Amino acid sequence: MEIILADKAGFCFGVKRAINTAFEAVGKTRVYCLGPLIHNPQEVERLRQAGIETVDDFGSLNAGDTLIIRSHGVPPHVIEQARNRGLTIIDLTCPFVGKAQRHAEVLHKEGYQVVVVGEKKHPEVQSILGHAGDSAVVVETANDIPGMKLHGRLGVVAQTTQSYGNFSEIVLTLLRISKELKVFNTICSSTKERQEAARILARQVDVMLVVGGRNSANTSRLADLCRQEGKPTHHIEVADEIRPEWLEGATKVGVTAGASTPDWLVEGVIEKLKQVKIR
Numbered sequence: 001m002e003i004i005l006a007d008k009a010g011f012c013f014g015v016k017r018a019i020n021t022a023f024e025a026v027g028k029t030r031v032y033c034l035g036p037l038i039h040n041p042q043e044v045e046r047l048r049q050a051g052i053e054t055v056d057d058f059g060s061l062n063a064g065d066t067l068i069i070r071s072h073g074v075p076p077h078v079i080e081q082a083r084n085r086g087l088t089i090i091d092l093t094c095p096f097v098g099k100a101q102r103h104a105e106v107l108h109k110e111g112y113q114v115v116v117v118g119e120k121k122h123p124e125v126q127s128i129l130g131h132a133g134d135s136a137v138v139v140e141t142a143n144d145i146p147g148m149k150l151h152g153r154l155g156v157v158a159q160t161t162q163s164y165g166n167f168s169e170i171v172l173t174l175l176r177i178s179k180e181l182k183v184f185n186t187i188c189s190s191t192k193e194r195q196e197a198a199r200i201l202a203r204q205v206d207v208m209l210v211v212g213g214r215n216s217a218n219t220s221r222l223a224d225l226c227r228q229e230g231k232p233t234h235h236i237e238v239a240d241e242i243r244p245e246w247l248e249g250a251t252k253v254g255v256t257a258g259a260s261t262p263d264w265l266v267e268g269v270i271e272k273l274k275q276v277k278i279r
């Protein structure tokens with residue numbers, strides 16, 4: 001059985017930067033991360049063992065403690081509150097997320113109603129909303145649009161991990177109902193590259209394994225795209241989840257991984273695949 005790894009898979013620029021900087025911060029003060037640094041439970045555990053605790057809020061932290069803002073970013077008032085509390089901030093908001101935040105802010109100032117294309121509850125979307133004014137709305141799919149309270153002038157930005165298909169369908173639908181539409185394509189190229197590589201690979205193999213946190217939006221989307229290519233696809237977090245029956249009759253198995261999946265987990269999956277005994 002041939003095992004093929006997607007051309008682009010695993011940690012993206014923003015996540016690599018966040019992980020490296022977080023590990024560098026260890027030991028100077030007590031270090032906390034506001035929410036899991038990345039959507040990968042195994043890597044978050046590795047960070048915890050190194051001394052970086054994940055906290056849901058900073059109410060119990062003391063002045064002088066270090067607070068990491070993860071790559072998804074946060075609304076501006078959160079940083080202000082943390083500073084007022086005397087915390088040292090390490091802001092690891094990915095520059096691409098920062099760009100989406102800035103576009104949202106400018107659109108709002110220019111009088112557009114901001115439409116964020118993304119998942120309503122995703123922390124990155126919440127961080128962009130924090131820059132987008134009170135009238136901003138989130139659209140997950142084009143089906144959400146009928147019945148929404150939308151003005152005539154709309155300004156659109158995307159959660160960086162959106163698929164182009166969903167984004168363009170929403171933009172086309174908005175075009176039909178708006179008087180003026182300004183669109184910033186804020187989908188990150190890392191996401192696009194991983195999505196394209198996953199699609200291409202899915203067409204070449206018999207079965208796809210997608211490695212990454214079940215709480216990782218971009219990993220789940222990679223799995224969806226592989227399924228859309230008609231391939232049996234399994235989203236796993238760790239190598240031990242691989243079941244031999246998935247690989248029965250397969251001559252080629254494809255492996256890809258979300259932007260928040262560390263190399264050591266991908267390598268573990270490849271090693272396990274080499275050892276799997278297929279009937």
Ligand code: SF4
Binds near residue numbers: 097
């Ligand atoms: S996927 Fe893109 S936007 Fe998100 S952290 Fe990675 S580089 Fe940044």
